[in-house]
Amino acid sequence: MKTRLVALALASALSCTSAFARDTVLYIPLADVLAMPEAQGKLDSDMKFFLAGQSTPKVLKRFSTGTSNPKTNGFNKSDEFGCKWAALSALINLQTSAKREGGNAVVDIVSYYKKNEYKSATDFECHAGTFVVGVALRGTYAKIAD
Template identity: 40%
Template sequence: MQVKALFAAALLGLLPSASQATNLMYMPFETVLSDAIRAGRLDGSVKFYLAGNGPQGTQRLLQRGVVSDLRTDGFNKSDHDSCEWVLQSNLIKLQADAKRVGANAVTNIVSFYDQHVRKDLNTYECRAGVFATRVALKGDLVRLP
């Protein structure tokens, strides 16, 4: 019995450091977006634009700086797969947020991990850890003509 208790204590002592370990990855945004639409996870009624890739023409800003910061567990998934999964979850949430306020696009999307902005025309930031994978996004909800 004491051996089990010692083993459990040792394991718990390792967890905080292990859970903080993350692989920083920059993943292609458009690929995951297309896959989510093709799989029916997104319905296509809301368009998504990374910062710098916004739509041309007039747009009506409905809500600025909307944040979606979601995690998924990393068990039984590769870092790549869990990063794609959690991005899709964030996009589903942003689609629901947009529809709720009457928006049909999310523009100026940036990675927003721990409130640090990272802009890129093609990729999003993902942190894949031992126990969780996390993607945080920030964008503006707009109405396009």
């Protein structure tokens, strides 16, 4: 009898958990992330970021393409702030890789959440769950003209 009650309680808990799971999709301007006070000092002022479809200075050389897929704890953060925070982490990762390859920019940036590409010349895609907020950005490291 106890085994049945435990099994019933476990099954009930699992079904309730999935009922409360959420995946809210937000589209946020990348410019808002670049303007965050938290971005100052973390993003090199010589490093430039361009979404796919955005006009860029002349690209002198393209290097490899990279993806950054950071997550952040959504607890006690608005979905929008959590998205911006995760995107800032992604940009920092892309910046580090671009510098390592000799680049001063990341171009053709697209959202690449769960390997689904979303292109916008202004916005990136973010997914906010009950406890975790995630962003995936993919871009090409490049050397651009000053």
